[in-house]
Amino acid sequence: MLRAETAVPVRMRRVAVVAPDKALRESLVRIAEAGCVDIDLAGDGGPDVRGSAATRLQRLRTESAQPALSEAPPDLDALERAGRTDLLAGEAQLEERLGSAVRHGTVAALAGWCPETEVGPMAARIAAAGGALVPLRAPRGVDPPTLLTGADASPPAYAARTVRRSFTPLVSTYGTVPYADLDPTMAAGTVYVVMFGLMFGDAGHGLLLVAIAFLLRAGRPRRAAALRPLWPFVAGAGLAATLAGVAYGEFFGPTGVLPVLWLEPLEEPMRLLATAVGLGAVLLALAYAAGIVNRWREGGPAAALYATTGIAGAALYLGLAVVAGYAWLGQAVYGFVGSVIAAVGLALAGVGLFATTAGGPAGAVQTGIQLFDAVVRIGSNVVSFARLAAFGLTHAALGAIVWDGTTALAGRGPVGVVAAVLVFLLGNALAFALEALVAGVQALRLEFYELFSRLFEGEGRPFRPWHLPVEHLTGPVVDAGPPSAGEAAISHAPAGEE
Structure with missing residues (x-):
């Protein structure tokens, strides 16, 4: 615990x-x-x-x-x-x-x-x-300098410490967490593997990733020994991909080995798209909540109230979300309440932004531009999570192409069977390598630009003991x-x- x-x-x-x-x-x-x-x-x-x-x-x-x-x-x-x-x-x-x-x-x-x-x-x-x-x-x-890894060496904490250490590069690559801020390591790692799994949803490919993780844990291959501490991270990504593949009914493509438990990506793309955007909206709300805590810890109530990554930004986001509910449900009350909340958020953010300018007409113009940018960013950030569905569809489409080619060749005699095996193996190897790279990069991009940009406003100094x-x-x-x-x-x- x-x-x-x-x-x-x-x-x-x-x-x-x-x-x-x-x-x-x-x-x-x-x-x-x-x-x-x-x-x-x-x-x-x-x-x-x-x-x-x-x-x-x-x-x-x-x-x-x-x-x-x-x-x-x-x-x-x-x-x-x-x-x-x-x-x-x-x-x-x-x-x-x-x-x-x-x-x-x-x-x-x-x-x-x-x-x-x-x-x-x-x-x-x-x-x-x-x-x-x-x-x-x-x-x-x-x-003070920042140290994210715990010092508890007791056996009950070993597993948690091992997982935390494997997630640490995800945060440190972005920057050093300020000492006053929350440590997002475990949350960031968990969100990353979930997003990766949605885009890399294939049980067969996910199990291959889990196998690679255990090879890394065993120190194999020796050339990859430096990556050994990352094995829990790779295993987590593989497990998430496996679970998503089980939900999609994908096992090295639509082979029919697994039943579809939730949805078939190529048959219900809009449902997958809505799920991805909805998940993104929830993650942005959590990022705003963490941002409020960080601003409060960094500069007190005023910093938390007026920051675009604090209460002001969260109010603007909530207001726009309620207005979107009006557009979806057609209930006028949602439009009115959402507009009021968004206006309060804009006013608070405007006060905070104007205070950082030189004042006067130029400061007012600068504040207006920044407020417009804040509104546009919220909309674009929510929509950006649609890539979770888009690349999940791409992975499913590649799997379907490989499987269709395999089944088409398998019925053409012994030579066709050999060709089908080659197509299945090489096609899955190519899909695995390509989609692992794409899903890894896209999950990292969503984490950095959509989420971390709300958590952090500055950078800390890493703890570097003399040893x-x-x-x-x-x-x-x-x-x-x-x-x-x-x-x-x-x-x-x-x-x-x-």
Whole structure:
């Protein structure tokens, strides 16, 4: 069961790393190993501080290995001679943070952000090195960085966390969710797979997608190992397509293997079209509801009231929907009530938009254009969901063409049977590849332009904790003179193999 806190980004705390100069390095090494503190750097995050490790690393003019740190202070000259670009790169990052520290006497401090649940364990970890992690009040006007993935590692949360992680790229590709906003990851992923399924509605093709998902989970093929975390996303899309195919009676086309449980797309296109537009209207209403919550969390009641993605926009949308009900049902009361609601929404949105202009006649003209655009966008966005039906019909039509060709060839003797099998296999492979691409792109377009544009008005900053592997050596790396051939081989071994 999902907890309430999963609907918002991970709660962050502003912290300061405080330590005596002699203990600062060890404290930072422990922070790097834990990987849960996003440390502010000098120069607004730029590499203002270039230490001796960075100079040596640049002098080597070789591609740097994955940065790492040694637990004990290393001899930089020895690292340079040994070609340990991994440790030099790690030391360069460490020097950058040491140089970013604010010092008062013999005490140094660095500010940063840490997930609230990690503050206590991180403070204990640093205390063992002689430092301290001090919670601070968040600076006014500065939003914390955003972390969408939960930190709960308990077994009951594993499945939900795995699914959430597979949906995360869908949101992060659009942008970083502002810290004050709702976390739309699970809702966005669920809506995506539903829309994909409606357009890719074939039980046979859906089951193939599910099979591909389990291959990804098993790490096959090896070239696609980087896609392994996405297997729940692919499985969800395949399951949605399978269920839609069962409803349509499609199994590798209209083969008759499955009965039609709901409608046959090519026989009832208008019913499918009305369903798609109706689903789009519901999704837009939910997007407006989430947008109201986000505007309230970002700027309070006024921001929620006047924003075109807040209450004003929702009222305009509701009013136009009621007017559409009048056009459909012919009841005059719907037209009157809808017009009043839409007028209130337009007035509120106009006030909010005019406040962002320079005022005067030019501001009024600009506001009018923006209001007209808002009305047109609502209509076009609702109609845009008709593509769910259009591409569902396309998929069904391709399946019908392949099946008709297969059955036509199958009755022409042994050669015809072989040709029919080839047509069935190649035709379905082509339809699968083409429609998977089209449905995937179209579902993404609907999510981004019709829905996310109402959820977000700005972009947040991603949480990027400093995290490096640490080599736990028994003593400091010292310069013992030019290494022998065997020592050189050891020195060039990857981190952790020495």
